[in-house]
Amino acid sequence: MGVWELLLVGVVILLGLVGVLVPGLPGSWLVWAAVLWWALSYPQTLSWAVLVGATAVLLFAQAIRWMLPPRRLRESGATTRMAVYAGGGAILGFFLVPVVGAVPGFVGGIYLSERLRLGGHGPAKTSVRTAMRAGGWSVLTELLACLLILGAWLGAVIWG
Secondary structure, eight states, X not given: XXXXXXXXXXXXXXXXXXXXXXXXXXXXXXXXXXXXXHHHHSOSHHHHHHHHHHHHHHHHHHHHHHHSOOOOHHHHTOOHHHHHHHHHXXXXXXXXXXXXXXXXXXXXXXXXXXXXXXXXXXXXXXXXXXXXXXXXXXXXXXXXXXXXXXXXXXXXXXXX
């Protein structure tokens, strides 16, 4: 698989990560489809292992999401700006403190967004609690699964 094809797979994975944060877009399915495309174009044991792992992670994440309350983020006052901050925080946290950093990064991104919008610690903390109860855990679960898949894909591409 050439560099341009790998770059395109990476772009589709990044679009999938954005799709996780935007309600109504099939984010996790885009990530899975990109890994499938890569595995079919580069038929090696490692690529098939990454595809099987990605499938298992996404199915597990979907099972967890079905147990969580449904997304009601828009009704709770969540904004696009909040989603951008939360997603950026999760991605930054994922790479700064591998894997586990995504959770505090996500929550920290929401807090920063609300702190800038509301101007104080108390209202921002309350807003973070409200956002997480209204569906933030569902978004975080799906985003973390997609970030794990991105990490596995990057590892396979770089070291495989």
